[in-house]
Amino acid sequence: MQRDAEATKRRLIDAGRAEFAAHGITGARVDRIAEVAQSNKAQIYHYFKNKAGLFDAVWDDLCRQIVDGLPFDVSDLPGVAVQLSDVYADYPELPRLILWQRLERGEDPPHAVATADLLSRGAAVAAGQRRGLVTDWYEPHVVMAMLLHAAAFWEFSSPDVMAVMDVRDRERRREIVRAMATGMLAESGQAEPRQAEPRQAGPER
Amino acid sequence: MQRDAEATKRRLIDAGRAEFAAHGITGARVDRIAEVAQSNKAQIYHYFKNKAGLFDAVWDDLCRQIVDGLPFDVSDLPGVAVQLSDVYADYPELPRLILWQRLERGEDPPHAVATADLLSRGAAVAAGQRRGLVTDWYEPHVVMAMLLHAAAFWEFSSPDVMAVMDVRDRERRREIVRAMATGMLAESGQAEPRQAEPRQAGPER
DNA sequence: AGTTGTCAACCAAACAGTTAGTTAGCGCAC
DNA sequence: GTGCGCTAACTAACTGTTTGGTTGACAACT
Numbered sequence: 001m002q003r004d005a006e007a008t009k010r011r012l013i014d015a016g017r018a019e020f021a022a023h024g025i026t027g028a029r030v031d032r033i034a035e036v037a038q039s040n041k042a043q044i045y046h047y048f049k050n051k052a053g054l055f056d057a058v059w060d061d062l063c064r065q066i067v068d069g070l071p072f073d074v075s076d077l078p079g080v081a082v083q084l085s086d087v088y089a090d091y092p093e094l095p096r097l098i099l100w101q102r103l104e105r106g107e108d109p110p111h112a113v114a115t116a117d118l119l120s121r122g123a124a125v126a127a128g129q130r131r132g133l134v135t136d137w138y139e140p141h142v143v144m145a146m147l148l149h150a151a152a153f154w155e156f157s158s159p160d161v162m163a164v165m166d167v168r169d170r171e172r173r174r175e176i177v178r179a180m181a182t183g184m185l186a187e188s189g190q191a192e193p194r195q196a197e198p199r200q201a202g203p204e205r
Numbered sequence: 206m207q208r209d210a211e212a213t214k215r216r217l218i219d220a221g222r223a224e225f226a227a228h229g230i231t232g233a234r235v236d237r238i239a240e241v242a243q244s245n246k247a248q249i250y251h252y253f254k255n256k257a258g259l260f261d262a263v264w265d266d267l268c269r270q271i272v273d274g275l276p277f278d279v280s281d282l283p284g285v286a287v288q289l290s291d292v293y294a295d296y297p298e299l300p301r302l303i304l305w306q307r308l309e310r311g312e313d314p315p316h317a318v319a320t321a322d323l324l325s326r327g328a329a330v331a332a333g334q335r336r337g338l339v340t341d342w343y344e345p346h347v348v349m350a351m352l353l354h355a356a357a358f359w360e361f362s363s364p365d366v367m368a369v370m371d372v373r374d375r376e377r378r379r380e381i382v383r384a385m386a387t388g389m390l391a392e393s394g395q396a397e398p399r400q401a402e403p404r405q406a407g408p409e410r
Numbered sequence: 411a412g413t414t415g416t417c418a419a420c421c422a423a424a425c426a427g428t429t430a431g432t433t434a435g436c437g438c439a440c
Numbered sequence: 441g442t443g444c445g446c447t448a449a450c451t452a453a454c455t456g457t458t459t460g461g462t463t464g465a466c467a468a469c470t
Contacts, residue, residue, distance in 0.1 A: 003438070003445050024308060026232040030430060040447050045431065099304050102363055103229060110365040118369045141370045142381060145362055153354050156361060158307055160315040161353060164323045165346045176347060183388040208419055208464065235456060245421045250457065 009047050011037040016058045021093035024100045025055050062097055067117040074128035077147055078181035084151035085177045095155035135185050150181040214252050216242040221263045226298035229305045230260050267302055272322040279333035283386035289356035290382045300360035340390050355386040
């Protein structure tokens with residue numbers, strides 16, 4: 001076995017990602033992670049302080065992967081949703097980790113990189129709205145969130161619902177995500193225009 | 206303390222619901238449940254066999270609550286989504302339990318009552334499609350799933366996304382859910398009609 | 411009415427297995 | 441020879457589950 005701190009960290013993060021995706025933070029077993037990483041339990045504590053620290057590293061890694069890998073074309077927002085849904089389909093551990101993080105770490109401060117990325121993409125949406133490319137019925141960041149939500153359709157739906165739907169064809173799934181995103185952002189459904197700019201500060205509270 | 210088996214079971218299920226919603230199945234502590242229920246640990250094993258059995262009871266209870274509480278008007282499907290989103294907003298433990306169930310019990314056989322309900326509502330959607338009330342671009346059960354998904358928007362989105370969106374006004378949230386569902390089901394976005402009936406058996410596999 | 415028997419609801423304490431985290435030391439490479 | 445990457449063995453704490461026994465309600469019997 002080569003001695004290489006960086007490579008070992010990498011293996012631990014990868015093994016942690018798989019373990020956390022499968023069992024969550026509480027359910028993850030430090031011994032299993034060490035074994036899969038072909039390393040040793042003590043290394044986890046050496047490099048990441050504790051189990052929570054390893055999860056932080058996994059989470060950080062995941063956020064960067066998604067942020068870096070997701071292109072953005074304001075003139076084809078449904079395409080963005082489809083792209084992200086492809087990522088989810090190709091890496092099924094991502095949606096699981098996202099859900100675990102929400103449930104077990106929902107109170108954590110927001111991730112800096114993810115937040116910065118969301119803000120910048122939101123700004124791009126806002127620009128698109130000003131140019132008339134995107135409906136301005138929704139707040140720009142809501143548009144972003146809706147895209148993310150549409151992308152998550154197949155991976156976040158309950159197993160029971162999935163079983164009843166029984167759509168297994170990948171291409172059909174992509175079509176549906178695209179249609180869903182397209183429809184959501186179309187001007188059709190909303191009769192009256194949005195009331196005067198409630199944007200960053202909600203009307204009440 | 207009165208002796209009342211039914212009431213004790215009820216208290217255990219309620220306490221279990223809160224505990225499981227907060228910490229998941231693995232993270233739930235049997236001692237805490239017993240304490241909150243003002244009962245005893247051994248009672249859980251007496252009535253529900255084990256921790257997993259108590260979760261089953263909680264899950265069953267939850268499924269029935271949602272199924273029974275959700276009305277259905279085929280001529281106003283977005284309204285159904287809004288209603289469900291209201292339920293989620295009023296009982297925040299529901300979305301959490303649903304996510305925990307997906308993550309920790311995704312391999313369980315589907316819940317009979319929930320499945321039957323989904324099938325029957327799906328059939329109603331199909332009838333609506335035949336009468337031209339509902340777009341037939343999507344398979345009827347996909348329409349159902351899309352409604353459920355739209356309803357889950359505010360409760361299933363990641364905390365980071367929620368923080369960036371920062372929409373706190375409840376009425377605005379409801380509007381957005383309605384608009385999202387309305388748009389998704391509008392005919393606008395989908396250029397070509399759906400290819401010949403892939404419905405229950407997908408084209409491939 | 412009072413006594414007794416029975417059964418289900420209930421509980422405190424202990425058990426047995428597991429797990430996050432620690433430590434003390436080994437050996438390679440520079 | 442020294443520091444860093446690594447490891448096996450260890451421990452203290454925790455947790456689901458079981459056990460053994462107590463308590464109260466209720467009815468049958470005297």
